[in-house]
Amino acid sequence: MLVDKIMSALIIVAVAIAVIALVAILADTVIQGLPVINVDFLKNIPGPVTVPDRGIGPDIVGTFTMVGLATLMSVPIGVGAGVFFSEWPESRLSFISSFTNDVLAEFPSMVIGIFVWVTLVISMKTFSGLAGAVALGIIMIPIIARTTEESLKIVPRTLREASIALGVSRWKTVVRIVMSTGKAGLATGILLAIARAAGETAPLLVTALGNSFFAKSIFEPTAAIPLFVFDYAISPYAIWHSYAWGAALVLIAIMLALNLVVRLVIKRNVTTRAEI
Amino acid sequence: MEILEGIEIQSERVRNKLAENTKFQESTTELEINGLKAGFGRTQVLKGISLQIKQNSITAIMGPSGCGKTTFIRCINRLHELTPGATVEGEVKLDGVNIYSREVDPVAVRRKVGMVFQKPNPFPTMSVYDNVVAGLKLNGVRDKKRLDGVVEKSLKMAFLWDEVKDELKKSGSALSGGQQQRLCIARTLAVEPEIILMDEPCSALDPTATAKIEEAMVSLKKDYTIVIVTHNMQQAARVADYTAFFYLGEMVEYGPTQQVFEKPKNELTERYITGKFG
Numbered sequence: 265m266l267v268d269k270i271m272s273a274l275i276i277v278a279v280a281i282a283v284i285a286l287v288a289i290l291a292d293t294v295i296q297g298l299p300v301i302n303v304d305f306l307k308n309i310p311g312p313v314t315v316p317d318r319g320i321g322p323d324i325v326g327t328f329t330m331v332g333l334a335t336l337m338s339v340p341i342g343v344g345a346g347v348f349f350s351e352w353p354e355s356r357l358s359f360i361s362s363f364t365n366d367v368l369a370e371f372p373s374m375v376i377g378i379f380v381w382v383t384l385v386i387s388m389k390t391f392s393g394l395a396g397a398v399a400l401g402i403i404m405i406p407i408i409a410r411t412t413e414e415s416l417k418i419v420p421r422t423l424r425e426a427s428i429a430l431g432v433s434r435w436k437t438v439v440r441i442v443m444s445t446g447k448a449g450l451a452t453g454i455l456l457a458i459a460r461a462a463g464e465t466a467p468l469l470v471t472a473l474g475n476s477f478f479a480k481s482i483f484e485p486t487a488a489i490p491l492f493v494f495d496y497a498i499s500p501y502a503i504w505h506s507y508a509w510g511a512a513l514v515l516i517a518i519m520l521a522l523n524l525v526v527r528l529v530i531k532r533n534v535t536t537r538a539e540i
Numbered sequence: 541m542e543i544l545e546g547i548e549i550q551s552e553r554v555r556n557k558l559a560e561n562t563k564f565q566e567s568t569t570e571l572e573i574n575g576l577k578a579g580f581g582r583t584q585v586l587k588g589i590s591l592q593i594k595q596n597s598i599t600a601i602m603g604p605s606g607c608g609k610t611t612f613i614r615c616i617n618r619l620h621e622l623t624p625g626a627t628v629e630g631e632v633k634l635d636g637v638n639i640y641s642r643e644v645d646p647v648a649v650r651r652k653v654g655m656v657f658q659k660p661n662p663f664p665t666m667s668v669y670d671n672v673v674a675g676l677k678l679n680g681v682r683d684k685k686r687l688d689g690v691v692e693k694s695l696k697m698a699f700l701w702d703e704v705k706d707e708l709k710k711s712g713s714a715l716s717g718g719q720q721q722r723l724c725i726a727r728t729l730a731v732e733p734e735i736i737l738m739d740e741p742c743s744a745l746d747p748t749a750t751a752k753i754e755e756a757m758v759s760l761k762k763d764y765t766i767v768i769v770t771h772n773m774q775q776a777a778r779v780a781d782y783t784a785f786f787y788l789g790e791m792v793e794y795g796p797t798q799q800v801f802e803k804p805k806n807e808l809t810e811r812y813i814t815g816k817f818g
């Protein structure tokens with residue numbers, strides 16, 4: 265009994281520490297960042313410290329563009345790999361690629377940035393949004409693959425067998441029964457990967473570079489919110505520090521909104537199909 | 541005169557009955573298993589099973605846990621081979637064709653041989669309606685009228701229609717355990733198989749739910765051949781026309797249920813039935 269109580273107390277303390285850290289960071293970001301956020305901040309380009317009403321417009325657009333492109337590239341590959349790991353575990357190729365996937369997941373993101381710099385930036389002779397998106401995509405793949413695998417593995421075997429026993433092919437069973445049952449987990453994994461990519465700074469330094477203006481195409485250097493935060497946070501000006509806080513808060517708000525929307529969509533999908 | 545007429549009718553009934561019986565005996569066995577061996581890796585679970593299953597009858601496979609009865613029926617729809625390391629040898633002839641011969645597509649086999657599992661396993665993301673027609677929809681049937689008809693017919697055959705007809709949109713997993721299992725039976729019926737395999741379909745259910753499923757089984761027998769695995773002897777005695785007794789991967793006895801229960805030929809069967817082991 266005593267042991268039970270001690271363990272519960274320890275767990276509560278651990279949770280409290282985790283929550284306090286999160287709340288403290290979030291609160292600090294809101295307190296420092298909220299005052300600078302207004303419409304101008306969201307749509308204007310950045311500029312010299314003496315010019316008022318400067319903003320992070322190009323960075324918001326750049327983050328959306330690169331993370332969007334990275335998602336388009338990494339979701340098919342990551343989900344495909346995850347399905348393969350989960351549904352064909354007996355295959356040797358599956359074992360090897362699953363192992364490789366783990367290694368890739370643990371690569372420092374800077375290494376991935378340098379890889380893309382060597383392959384894409386040098387051969388295209390320019391830093392570009394495309395290069396940034398490729399780097400982010402490579403970072404997202406192992407996360408998506410792993411979470412897809414895990415969320416499909418917990419779909420009960422009996423559901424696969426029920427479908428196969430109805431004379432449904434294995435492939436259709438995977439797509440229509442297994443993936444549809446595990447879709448909440450799948451979506452969570454993709455979101456997790458998007459959040460991770462949206463916050464990446466290091467690989468973008470050597471691929472997208474950053475830009476003080478709106479990039480006209482994905483073949484030009486492109487701004488991103490984390491790059492802005494990085495540049496402005498290490499600057500000597502107090503006003504730029506608060507801009508960095510504001511940009512960080514905008515990034516957090518975007519991720520939160522995305523998370524909520526996806527969750528609502530999944531929930532509504534499940535309920536309209538299943539309940540009522 | 542009337543008496544004579546009565547005798548006439550009576551004897552005609554007897555003749556019909558006889559004709560029916562001979563017809564039954566002559567009817568080609570739809571399902572024939574020859575020397576079926578199966579296992580996992582090096583473990584041999586079935587050590588050479590041969591039996592013929594009669595059309596439009598219920599055949600019970602009975603035996604203590606681990607005797608291979610579930611493996612046996614999972615070989616009839618080629619589900620066994622999906623388990624990593626599974627091995628199969630021997631013949632399973634469906635309408636004269638060995639389903640294990642090379643040119644046979646296992647997916648096609650499973651359309652002819654449906655299966656109801658031990659635990660009810662409706663698709664959790666689908667409504668009652670979609671669960672019933674899952675097999676058809678996944679194989680590309682879109683015709684709403686046809687699907688509506690199949691839903692009603694299948695649910696009626698599974699004795700579930702009256703209970704769910706007003707809530708077909710409800711989630712399949714919101715039903716009670718017994719209803720879920722009848723939903724799974726309806727789902728199996730919807731693809732119109734020839735044979736229905738049931739793997740201890742009532743082991744997770746209470747007696748009332750069990751009674752409803754047994755009732756459904758008996759009425760299904762006129763259109764389907766049913767093979768049911770059970771370790772509930774009373775259930776075998778209640779519903780099965782034929783009973784096979786499996787022990788340690790071998791078939792010890794097989795015959796009409798009454799004979800197996802009342803005059804077993806093998807001592808092992810007798811000991812099992814009288815509850816001396818199990």
